[in-house]
Amino acid sequence: MPTPSHLKSSLYFDFRAARRVPETHAWAGLHEHPVVDGGEEGTEDAVPVVDVGAAGAAARVARAAETWGAFLMTGHGVPETLLARVEERIARMFALPAAQKMRAVRAPGEACGYGSPPISSFFSKCMWSEGYTFSPVSLRSDLRRLWPKTGHDYRLFCDVMEEFHKEVRKLADRLLELFLRALGLTGEQIAGVEAERKIGETMTATMHLNWYPRCPDPQRALGLIAHTDSGFFTFVLQSLVPGLQLFRRGPDRWVTVPAVPGAFVVNVGDLFHILTNGRFHSVYHRAVVNRDRDRISLGYFLGPPPHVKVAPLPEAVPHGRSPAYRAVTWPEYMAVRKKAFTTGGSALNMVSTDAAIEPDDAAAAADA
Numbered sequence: 001m002p003t004p005s006h007l008k009s010s011l012y013f014d015f016r017a018a019r020r021v022p023e024t025h026a027w028a029g030l031h032e033h034p035v036v037d038g039g040e041e042g043t044e045d046a047v048p049v050v051d052v053g054a055a056g057a058a059a060r061v062a063r064a065a066e067t068w069g070a071f072l073m074t075g076h077g078v079p080e081t082l083l084a085r086v087e088e089r090i091a092r093m094f095a096l097p098a099a100q101k102m103r104a105v106r107a108p109g110e111a112c113g114y115g116s117p118p119i120s121s122f123f124s125k126c127m128w129s130e131g132y133t134f135s136p137v138s139l140r141s142d143l144r145r146l147w148p149k150t151g152h153d154y155r156l157f158c159d160v161m162e163e164f165h166k167e168v169r170k171l172a173d174r175l176l177e178l179f180l181r182a183l184g185l186t187g188e189q190i191a192g193v194e195a196e197r198k199i200g201e202t203m204t205a206t207m208h209l210n211w212y213p214r215c216p217d218p219q220r221a222l223g224l225i226a227h228t229d230s231g232f233f234t235f236v237l238q239s240l241v242p243g244l245q246l247f248r249r250g251p252d253r254w255v256t257v258p259a260v261p262g263a264f265v266v267n268v269g270d271l272f273h274i275l276t277n278g279r280f281h282s283v284y285h286r287a288v289v290n291r292d293r294d295r296i297s298l299g300y301f302l303g304p305p306p307h308v309k310v311a312p313l314p315e316a317v318p319h320g321r322s323p324a325y326r327a328v329t330w331p332e333y334m335a336v337r338k339k340a341f342t343t344g345g346s347a348l349n350m351v352s353t354d355a356a357i358e359p360d361d362a363a364a365a366a367d368a
């Protein structure tokens, strides 16, 4: 039986002091599929790179979203100096004393706070990571839980995260437009059709910071269990230490995403999979740890507001066919995913209509 998350989060595991990986953190079946390098340009395993500022970007986005469900995004215009400041502040936050971090611990049922990744509540083993989730629109009040007395570090953290959010939220709108163009919608349709316009206007952002401490026995431990992101799409900023792996089929393998300075990894999430009727598919991914260096990543998760139903866009459904998925809100989908985790099924299958047959990715990548 998995340990309830509130129990896990009330005990602080001191990664820094660990000289070995205890049974509580040792995962079986991690090496079921080979791991290949995704950085070798021109090879089949090369993770697609899309310069979103260049001509032809929509077509490249479409191809990457259809074939991989992920890509490395360059040419986005977010200054590298800002990204470096963001990373520095995240590292300082994770270096705070345990007692201070535990003040902000995520309570059961809470969306925001400090602790092991929310998904860990479905597993009996613990991951080799800590994370902090917050909403960028209420970060000044959220962050008072970590820095009750505010002060210099609090202000610098909030300032840099606000600046980052301002830049990246605009970028998300640009990328959404590229995605919709990639689906075949014209500029007029994007501007004029209520449903499409609403997606951009109402899209919400959540930030989740990950810290993967260096690990004495990385072959036995796992930073973040294989999963698909549940929302529309995610921007992942990873430090220069690689660790993010994408699952690819035929032959089944894990592809390590190269650490490209200044690039964001873009992951297609399950609700975008639904919105595009499965044309852009969500990507299974996981994070591994290493012996020598800590790793930090930032996930910027875009999705609909909680009350909005997400259903396949009519433009994404082939003529004469019915939509492959039923309409769901994000919280409804999370409840389905919770059920899928406990029954071992696929959440996308569970919201599909007869018109869609999903490969059971959950089973295929079940190296948990």
Ligand SMILES: C=C1C[C@]23C[C@@]1(O)CC[C@H]2[C@@]12CCC[C@@](C)(C(=O)O1)[C@H]2[C@@H]3C(=O)O
Pocket (backbone or CB within 6 Å): 111, 117, 118, 119, 120, 133, 206, 208, 227, 228, 229, 230, 231, 299, 301
């Ligand atoms: C917006 C969200 C997506 C997320 C759950 C969350 O409410 C905030 C944290 C996100 C995250 C980050 C680590 C992996 C993941 C599966 C998890 O456990 O928490 C994702 C969630 C998701 O994409 O469903």
Ligand SMILES: O=C(O)CCC(=O)C(=O)O
Pocket (backbone or CB within 6 Å): 208, 210, 224, 229, 236, 238, 243, 244, 285, 286, 287, 296, 297, 298, 299
């Ligand atoms: O650490 C990473 O590179 C990936 C993080 C991730 O998948 C997530 O936060 O959802």
Ligand SMILES: [Fe+2]
Pocket (backbone or CB within 6 Å): 227, 228, 229, 285, 299
């Ligand atoms: Fe993820």
